[in-house]
Amino acid sequence: MNSNEIDIHKELKKYFGFSQFKGLQEQVIKSILNQENTFVIMPTGGGKSLCYQLPALIQEGTAIVVSPLIALMKNQVDAIRSLSSENGVAHVLNSSLTKTEIAQVKKDITSGLTKLLYVAPESLTKEEYVNFLKNVTISFVAIDEAHCISEWGHDFRPEYRNLKHIIKQLGDVPIIGLTATATPKVQEDILKNLDMSDATTFKASFNRPNLYYEVRTKTKNIESDIIRFIKQHKGKSGIIYCLSRKKVEAIAEVLQVNGISAVPYHAGLDAKTRAKHQDMFLMEDVDVVVATIAFGMGIDKPDVRFVIHHDIPKSLESYYQETGRAGRDGGEGHCLAYYSYKDVEKLEKFMSGKPVAEQEIGFALLQEVVAYAETSMSRRRFLLHYFGEEFDDVNGEGADMDDNVRNPKTKVEAIDEVVKL
Ligand code: ADP
Numbered sequence: 212m213n214s215n216e217i218d219i220h221k222e223l224k225k226y227f228g229f230s231q232f233k234g235l236q237e238q239v240i241k242s243i244l245n246q247e248n249t250f251v252i253m254p255t256g257g258g259k260s261l262c263y264q265l266p267a268l269i270q271e272g273t274a275i276v277v278s279p280l281i282a283l284m285k286n287q288v289d290a291i292r293s294l295s296s297e298n299g300v301a302h303v304l305n306s307s308l309t310k311t312e313i314a315q316v317k318k319d320i321t322s323g324l325t326k327l328l329y330v331a332p333e334s335l336t337k338e339e340y341v342n343f344l345k346n347v348t349i350s351f352v353a354i355d356e357a358h359c360i361s362e363w364g365h366d367f368r369p370e371y372r373n374l375k376h377i378i379k380q381l382g383d384v385p386i387i388g389l390t391a392t393a394t395p396k397v398q399e400d401i402l403k404n405l406d407m408s409d410a411t412t413f414k415a416s417f418n419r420p421n422l423y424y425e426v427r428t429k430t431k432n433i434e435s436d437i438i439r440f441i442k443q444h445k446g447k448s449g450i451i452y453c454l455s456r457k458k459v460e461a462i463a464e465v466l467q468v469n470g471i472s473a474v475p476y477h478a479g480l481d482a483k484t485r486a487k488h489q490d491m492f493l494m495e496d497v498d499v500v501v502a503t504i505a506f507g508m509g510i511d512k513p514d515v516r517f518v519i520h521h522d523i524p525k526s527l528e529s530y531y532q533e534t535g536r537a538g539r540d541g542g543e544g545h546c547l548a549y550y551s552y553k554d555v556e557k558l559e560k561f562m563s564g565k566p567v568a569e570q571e572i573g574f575a576l577l578q579e580v581v582a583y584a585e586t587s588m589s590r591r592r593f594l595l596h597y598f599g600e601e602f603d604d605v606n607g608e609g610a611d612m613d614d615n616v617r618n619p620k621t622k623v624e625a626i627d628e629v630v631k632l
Pocket residue numbers: 229230231232233236253254255256257258259260261
């Protein structure tokens with residue numbers, strides 16, 4: 212099908228009710244409709260799903276969508292079904308299905324009803340499924356969260372490495388890779404592993420002009436420093452990330468004692484408590500969540516005004532993701548990280564138990580965080596450069612939104628050698 216023959220704006224309105232495409236969506240969709248291998252790099256929330264959902268819905272055949280998380284697949288399938296009168300328009304194929312359910316899925320695909328088939332990468336390796344899919348019309352294969360294919364990504368999944376081999380067996384179908392991971396290394400890995408160096412690449416900017424970046428040296432006064440910061444942002448919503456559950460509990464308690472409404476959140480709390488604390492934050496019954504990185508996936512609170520890192524993150528990738536939860540509404544978002552070399556050593560020690568290859572990658576990623584913390588240049592420029600994007604730190608959007616630019620003399624150093632923590 213040629214993209215010139217269809218009015219994709221009309222289709223957008225018809226299926227999704229939106230009157231405009233977001234960012235690069237239109238170009239991406241045209242590329243897919245032209246049967247090109249396509250690579251999409253957009254920050255979280257950029258609207259990647261629609262890039263493959265819309266062409267899948269309007270093309271002949273079934274699009275296979277590979278996604279790593281069963282919960283996410285279920286959400287998407289439910290969302291697609293709500294757009295259509297036919298339940299069979301979207302299906303999930305995974306190990307939890309009964310024989311009857313599998314038969315129904317196959318029937319809907321064969322009859323041409325199913326436009327989107329979500330599969331976990333491990334299900335795609337099943338011979339029974341591959342044999343079936345070889346004999347039906349596939350419009351394209353979309354690989355969501357494509358960074359899972361790279362050891363340099365933050366979520367490496369070995370099963371992703373088999374995908375190319377399996378897709379080849381399905382015949383000559385276009386591949387769409389999508390990710391929010393913007394580092395050149397990961398991108399290279401994705402293109403190489405999916406054997407699609409010919410792909411048309413669409414990359415959105417990762418700049419978040421309304422976020423203010425700041426790094427402070429971590430001293431023994433960190434707790435009173437955080438309390439002062441929060442009191443200056445009285446009544447505003449914020450997240451404080453800590454490395455350990457123990458620290459989460461301790462900081463939450465210190466804040467409570469100091470009259471700040473805060474709750475802890477980490478994987479050691481039971482599901483009910485976690486859900487309760489998350490809801491309290493979303494409903495603004497509390498101002499602050501103190502959390503491990505377990506908190507945040509899929510949380511969409513538009514008016515988070517600050518994100519504090521009590522301990523440095525393990526990569527700039529995670530730092531970008533975590534700070535990205537601030538200022539989603541375009542309003543103020545203060546991103547404050549505390550930095551000490553002792554924390555770097557702690558993270559290194561953490562990694563030392565892992566396989567050598569993983570360790571080396573871990574150290575390299577951590578060194579970038581150290582360089583970010585210690586730099587005296589524009590932090591936004593540093594971050595965006597890490598993501599392969601050149602930022603004009605004089606005229607670029609948000610150019611004055613960091614501590615280094617506003618107070619050029621401040622130099623952050625790890626001072627553990629001087630002050631014993
Ligand atoms: P990503 O996968 O890139 O993180 P999603 O696909 O989950 O992002 O989309 C994020 C949000 O943007 C969703 O709520 C989606 O409905 C919305 N969205 C996507 N495209 C459009 C559009 N053209 N107009 C308005 N909202 C959109």
